[in-house]
Amino acid sequence: MPDKKTVVALAKEPSVQESVTKVFDLMGGVTNMIEKGSVVFLKPNAGHAAPADTSVCTNPEVVRAVIREVKKASPRQIVIAEAAAIGCDTMECYEVSGIKAVADEEGVELYDIKSDKDLVNVAVRGYRSNLSHVKLPRRLLEADHLINLPILKAHASMVFSCALKNIKGVVQDAVHLQMHQQNLTMAMMDVWSVCRADINIVDAIRPASGYSPHTPVPIEVNCVLGSFDPVAVDLIACDLVGIDAEAVDYFRVAAETGLGTTKREDIDVIGAKIEDCYKKMWVPYIGDMSSRWPEYRVLCNGACSSCQALLAINMETLKAIGDYERRSDFTVVAGGKNEIPDDVDDKKLVLHGNCTRKYLKNHPNAIHIEGCPPSEPLLYMSISNGELVHGKDGQMSEYIRPRMASDQPVWKKYVVEQAEKFYGAQGK
Numbered sequence: 163m164p165d166k167k168t169v170v171a172l173a174k175e176p177s178v179q180e181s182v183t184k185v186f187d188l189m190g191g192v193t194n195m196i197e198k199g200s201v202v203f204l205k206p207n208a209g210h211a212a213p214a215d216t217s218v219c220t221n222p223e224v225v226r227a228v229i230r231e232v233k234k235a236s237p238r239q240i241v242i243a244e245a246a247a248i249g250c251d252t253m254e255c256y257e258v259s260g261i262k263a264v265a266d267e268e269g270v271e272l273y274d275i276k277s278d279k280d281l282v283n284v285a286v287r288g289y290r291s292n293l294s295h296v297k298l299p300r301r302l303l304e305a306d307h308l309i310n311l312p313i314l315k316a317h318a319s320m321v322f323s324c325a326l327k328n329i330k331g332v333v334q335d336a337v338h339l340q341m342h343q344q345n346l347t348m349a350m351m352d353v354w355s356v357c358r359a360d361i362n363i364v365d366a367i368r369p370a371s372g373y374s375p376h377t378p379v380p381i382e383v384n385c386v387l388g389s390f391d392p393v394a395v396d397l398i399a400c401d402l403v404g405i406d407a408e409a410v411d412y413f414r415v416a417a418e419t420g421l422g423t424t425k426r427e428d429i430d431v432i433g434a435k436i437e438d439c440y441k442k443m444w445v446p447y448i449g450d451m452s453s454r455w456p457e458y459r460v461l462c463n464g465a466c467s468s469c470q471a472l473l474a475i476n477m478e479t480l481k482a483i484g485d486y487e488r489r490s491d492f493t494v495v496a497g498g499k500n501e502i503p504d505d506v507d508d509k510k511l512v513l514h515g516n517c518t519r520k521y522l523k524n525h526p527n528a529i530h531i532e533g534c535p536p537s538e539p540l541l542y543m544s545i546s547n548g549e550l551v552h553g554k555d556g557q558m559s560e561y562i563r564p565r566m567a568s569d570q571p572v573w574k575k576y577v578v579e580q581a582e583k584f585y586g587a588q589g590k
């Protein structure tokens with residue numbers, strides 16, 4: 163009987179190139195996966211202008227190793243494609259991340275999806291978010307192969323980021339913004355349904371732990387994973403670093419939508435063994451958020467893992483910047499299954515996320531932060547200021563980003579201390 167299991171390849175070889183080659187070999191060999199003369203697009207994570215040692219972007223040496231591997235199949239063209247995060251310049255991200263240097267050395271084109279005007283409005287069949295159509299670049303849609311090259315990292319809006327989330331970076335800012343104003347997980351799945359990578363190669367060389375992506379703490383795992391199935395490779399990547407997949411809503415939604423393989427018994431991990439490569443990663447976005455900050459009233463019944471993760475980073479940021487005690491008479495609500503006591507002062511009530519909008523009926527003057535989930539720093543800034551910071555109408559570039567930059571040194575110091583506590587015993 164043929165083996166119907168989904169294959170996830172795992173490699174931990176002495177060098178990045180050897181690990182990448184091993185993964186391709188385990189998946190069937192690059193010349194069997196890529197046709198001679200084809201056009202191959204590589205989609206790394208290069209969404210922010212952060213240097214390689216931060217692990218915010220895909221390791222440039224992983225990108226190089228994949229380019230060299232793909233060249234063995236004699237493609238006509240290899241193109242690196244990315245649409246950086248809102249407010250970020252893609253070419254600057256390539257440059258700062260080290261991916262530009264690799265592209266130049268390997269003779270590969272760098273393509274900024276955000277600047278392409280030749281877009282096709284693709285209908286999303288059976289869409290589950292509000293994305294009935296997605297505008298995508300024609301040349302990306304016409305590529306023969308799309309190889310997804312995510313880096314594994316903890317992520318404030320999603321708990322973790324890996325294969326599925328990385329494909330969010332094929333859309334321009336307008337769609338990107340739309341995705342953040344509704345259910346992001348569903349929107350990611352809708353984008354995937356119209357822009358599927360046929361191969362996923364995961365950079366787990368130095369995954370980013372901690373309060374990533376903006377304050378990452380890289381750890382040495384030295385692995386590369388590969389699969390044709392983005393959900394299966396994400397699941398095994400989580401297992402590799404001890405992220406509790408049961409606590410991440412993405413896998414539940416993926417199971418409901420049938421997007422990929424979500425059961426371990428249906429996955430065959432080939433190559434290296436997870437237990438031989440395992441390294442526990444610090445991911446402070448998981449756990450019981452209702453009791454983590456006892457000085458505050460935190461109501462989070464019904465909150466998805468995304469909003470819980472955002473609670474974690476925002477409440478800890480308040481501690482780091484010294485505003486935690488000052489605002490401890492605030493009530494913070496996330497999720498749609500809460501009972502808010504009538505005596506709560508609306509001016510000290512913060513409603514986080516679209517599914518808390520219904521509480522405005524009884525608390526019309528509460529501070530309501532929109533988004534599903536909302537943008538990362540809106541919660542701490544709203545609590546700190548005692549009024550809504552919404553992130554619209556240019557506020558992101560005029561106020562939020564400068565403030566994040568000014569809060570960064572004290573926050574970074576705080577994160578380093580927390581990381582030392584977590585990894586201290588392991589001598590990271």
Ligand code: SF4
Pocket residue numbers: 344345464465466467468469496497498514515516517518533534535536
């Ligand atoms: S706003 Fe509600 S539905 Fe959206 S991520 Fe947050 S908890 Fe989930």
